[in-house]
Amino acid sequence: MYKYRVPATSANLGIGFDCLGLALNIYNYFYVEESKTFVFKGFMDLDLKDNLFYIAYLKSCEYFKTGVKALKVVLKANIPIARGLGSSSALIVGGIYACLLINKLEINKEKMLEIATIIEGHPDNVAPCIYGGLCCVNNDSLLNIKVSNKWNFALFIPEYEVKTSEARKVLKRELSLDDSVNNISSAIIGIEALKTFDINNIKVLNNDKIHEPYRKKLIKDYEECRKVAMANGVKVFLISGSGSSMLMISDLPIKLEMKDISFVNVKVDQKGVACLKNYSL
Numbered sequence: 713m714y715k716y717r718v719p720a721t722s723a724n725l726g727i728g729f730d731c732l733g734l735a736l737n738i739y740n741y742f743y744v745e746e747s748k749t750f751v752f753k754g755f756m757d758l759d760l761k762d763n764l765f766y767i768a769y770l771k772s773c774e775y776f777k778t779g780v781k782a783l784k785v786v787l788k789a790n791i792p793i794a795r796g797l798g799s800s801s802a803l804i805v806g807g808i809y810a811c812l813l814i815n816k817l818e819i820n821k822e823k824m825l826e827i828a829t830i831i832e833g834h835p836d837n838v839a840p841c842i843y844g845g846l847c848c849v850n851n852d853s854l855l856n857i858k859v860s861n862k863w864n865f866a867l868f869i870p871e872y873e874v875k876t877s878e879a880r881k882v883l884k885r886e887l888s889l890d891d892s893v894n895n896i897s898s899a900i901i902g903i904e905a906l907k908t909f910d911i912n913n914i915k916v917l918n919n920d921k922i923h924e925p926y927r928k929k930l931i932k933d934y935e936e937c938r939k940v941a942m943a944n945g946v947k948v949f950l951i952s953g954s955g956s957s958m959l960m961i962s963d964l965p966i967k968l969e970m971k972d973i974s975f976v977n978v979k980v981d982q983k984g985v986a987c988l989k990n991y992s993l
């Protein structure tokens with residue numbers, strides 16, 4: 713039996729729409745072994761055709777030409793669904809990893825990223841899920857960046873969902889030159905600030921003009937949460953992925969409370985998907 717964990721991810725980091733993502737220490741745990749028939753436990757999508765783990769596993773078997781071995785898969789899911797924390801990516805990466813382990817293939821992260829991106833459509837969640845840390849990724853390049861461990865991170869996780877497909881519909885198809893320049897410069901400065909613990913420049917992560925201005929309306933508590941965060945010294949307040957969660961970054965410890973919204977301190981996961989030796993459900 714193989715046991716492994718896959719981290720949650722927070723995509724976009726504000727100014728890095730569809731190209732930046734950060735792995736977080738909230739994990740989905742998988743127990744996988746060969747079986748006579750496919751058995752899935754702990755999955756929300758009981759229908760196989762909607763099960764992203766199964767879809768990714770089959771796609772990987774095809775990609776690596778391994779043939780399809782039936783599996784028993786037990787999932788202990790800690791990543792909340794449709795909250796902008798990469799729950800779909802975690803299932804996809806989990807399915808690809810299962811194919812590599814069961815067939816005793818080399819863990820080739822480049823190939824994992826290629827398959828995962830085909831399934832997910834954009835690589836900003838799947839890349840950090842595979843590599844850990846902060847990833848900047850486009851169609852043919854990947855930069856895996858180590859974020860300073862002096863930053864403090866926290867999440868507000870609302871009870872309600874925001875579907876990525878809906879959150880992509882509200883975006884504008886065209887950008888002004890000014891807004892493009894703003895996002896490019898802020899991304900460059902912001903990434904460096906994350907690496908070097910630059911407490912003056914980190915605020916540029918708040919400057920997004922591509923998606924946050926349109927998406928914040930989909931999160932009814934956004935303005936209130938932002939107000940509370942900023943009033944309490946938080947330096948950066950962002951929509952995590954396409955929402956509904958909100959990611960906060962500060963040089964100081966973050967401790968906040970909001971009615972009906974979960975608050976959780978998180979850390980950067982540095983490893984990405986990883987096998988575990990001693991772990992029991």
Ligand code: HSE
Pocket residue numbers: 723724729730731834836837876879880923953954
């Ligand atoms: N970059 C994606 C988006 C992440 O913001 O739509 C969500 O999967």
